[in-house]
Amino acid sequence: MKLELSRLVQGGGRLGVLKGLGRTKQLSLEVPGCLLYTHLGTVPHLTQDTLQTLSNLPSVTQVSLSNIAEHQEVLEEFKDGFRKFAGLHDTLLYCSLHDPAAPFPTGHITNKTVSVWGSGGRIELNVAKFMALQKVVQPDWYQSMADGETWQNNTSLKRVRKSVDRTLAHLDECLLLHQNSQELEGVEVFGVVEGGDVLEERVRSARETAKRPVAGFCLDSLRAGSIDPALRTQLITAVTKELPEDKPRLLQGVGRPDEVLACVEAGVDLFESFFPFQVTERGCALCFSFDISPDPESAVLQLDDEERDAAEKTQLNGDLNPDDQTQMTSFEINLNDKRYQDDFRPLVEGCGCYCCKNHQRAYLHHLLVTNELLAGVLLMIHNTAHYHGFFGALREAMASDKVDLLKRRVLRERDEQTERKEQDG
Numbered sequence: 226m227k228l229e230l231s232r233l234v235q236g237g238g239r240l241g242v243l244k245g246l247g248r249t250k251q252l253s254l255e256v257p258g259c260l261l262y263t264h265l266g267t268v269p270h271l272t273q274d275t276l277q278t279l280s281n282l283p284s285v286t287q288v289s290l291s292n293i294a295e296h297q298e299v300l301e302e303f304k305d306g307f308r309k310f311a312g313l314h315d316t317l318l319y320c321s322l323h324d325p326a327a328p329f330p331t332g333h334i335t336n337k338t339v340s341v342w343g344s345g346g347r348i349e350l351n352v353a354k355f356m357a358l359q360k361v362v363q364p365d366w367y368q369s370m371a372d373g374e375t376w377q378n379n380t381s382l383k384r385v386r387k388s389v390d391r392t393l394a395h396l397d398e399c400l401l402l403h404q405n406s407q408e409l410e411g412v413e414v415f416g417v418v419e420g421g422d423v424l425e426e427r428v429r430s431a432r433e434t435a436k437r438p439v440a441g442f443c444l445d446s447l448r449a450g451s452i453d454p455a456l457r458t459q460l461i462t463a464v465t466k467e468l469p470e471d472k473p474r475l476l477q478g479v480g481r482p483d484e485v486l487a488c489v490e491a492g493v494d495l496f497e498s499f500f501p502f503q504v505t506e507r508g509c510a511l512c513f514s515f516d517i518s519p520d521p522e523s524a525v526l527q528l529d530d531e532e533r534d535a536a537e538k539t540q541l542n543g544d545l546n547p548d549d550q551t552q553m554t555s556f557e558i559n560l561n562d563k564r565y566q567d568d569f570r571p572l573v574e575g576c577g578c579y580c581c582k583n584h585q586r587a588y589l590h591h592l593l594v595t596n597e598l599l600a601g602v603l604l605m606i607h608n609t610a611h612y613h614g615f616f617g618a619l620r621e622a623m624a625s626d627k628v629d630l631l632k633r634r635v636l637r638e639r640d641e642q643t644e645r646k647e648q649d650g
């Protein structure tokens with residue numbers, strides 16, 4: 226794996242390509258970018274055929290041990306690895322510890338073990354079991370075992386230090402088993418940077434992890450809702466300064482477009498794309514604008530549309546609370562709402578996805594109120610297309626020095642809404 230950076234944007238931000246990925250070394254992944262979010266290798270609601278109607282999908286698929294661990298015996302029997310088991314082709318497999326969209330209980334970490342929660346409950350992993358799982362999953366990349374329980378409000382400094390020490394100890398043990406395993410030859414390990422909200426511990430964790438032979442870094446315990454966004458950017462900036470330039474940095478648990486933009490500026494390269502899934506599950510559709518094309522005519526048309534949408538959204542989002550991951554954000558519209566009952570526009574004018582080309586908001590509203598599974602399918606198609614389109618637009622903006630313009634576009638609705646709330650309050 227080789228990270229070729231083509232541009233460092235002023236004020237932070239790295240534009241580039243990860244090349245030579247996978248065992249065939251044929252795949253590549255553009256950064257900043259995101260991984261394809263899945264449950265057990267499948268993008269929720271979508272079959273491979275449906276998924277392939279979307280363009281510009283990332284070449285790396287994320288699966289999590291929390292979903293897979295309970296199927297260890299089946300995979301051992303199957304022998305050919307999880308990619309083949311899930312019917313995936315031409316994609317790189319990245320195996321993370323937890324599912325970013327599934328919250329899990331805390332308080333089950335010990336010196337030697339971490340726990341993941343699957344559909345059948347808790348599974349306790351020590352390094353030996355963790356590595357045995359990696360051998361049957363046979364991913365291309367995996368996140369090293371980590372103690373990430375530092376995001377609760379009352380975390381003590383002692384707990385934070387322990388999480389850094391234990392995560393480094395787990396990494397060294399993983400690397401030892403990895404190097405002695407034939408099955409894992411050519412597989413890359415991502416080291417995990419911990420340190421809670423303590424700057425010195427974050428820096429120590431980054432420095433120590435960077436000394437190990439890892440291919441990239443996961444920035445853990447900074448997920449949305451658990452930490453103040455401004456503090457998070459500050460911590461990430463400090464951490465990325467300590468990390469080598471030529472290895473990718475993956476941030477876990479952050480997906481909102483405004484937070485993505487801030488974290489890219491702080492030096493993050495990769496994200497997990499669970500956000501469009503969360504939006505889909507609440508019956509919402511992503512509709513924020515990221516179009517910075519210079520065509521004045523379409524820009525005016527779009528502005529009209531956006532103003533109308535923005536007015537609709539204000540009335541809906543009475544309480545915009547960024548800490549609550551289940552609540553809708555200013556980047557989406559809620560199709561459950563009665564106002565869409567006779568709205569015959571597509572979800573997003575000009576969107577090339579299957580849903581927007583063939584269906585109207587009124588139809589989606591109808592599917593939702595009648596509890597049809599097709600609602601989730603169509604929303605997931607659009608939300609996935611929109612989200613990955615946003616990352617494409619971000620890279621284009623970075624290449625053409627238009628990041629500020631893109632930021633103004635993406636953040637305008639959020640900021641206007643905050644202003645309105647302040648005026649009202």
Ligand SMILES: [Zn+2]
Pocket residue numbers: 572573576577578579580581582606607608610
């Ligand atoms: Zn669409």
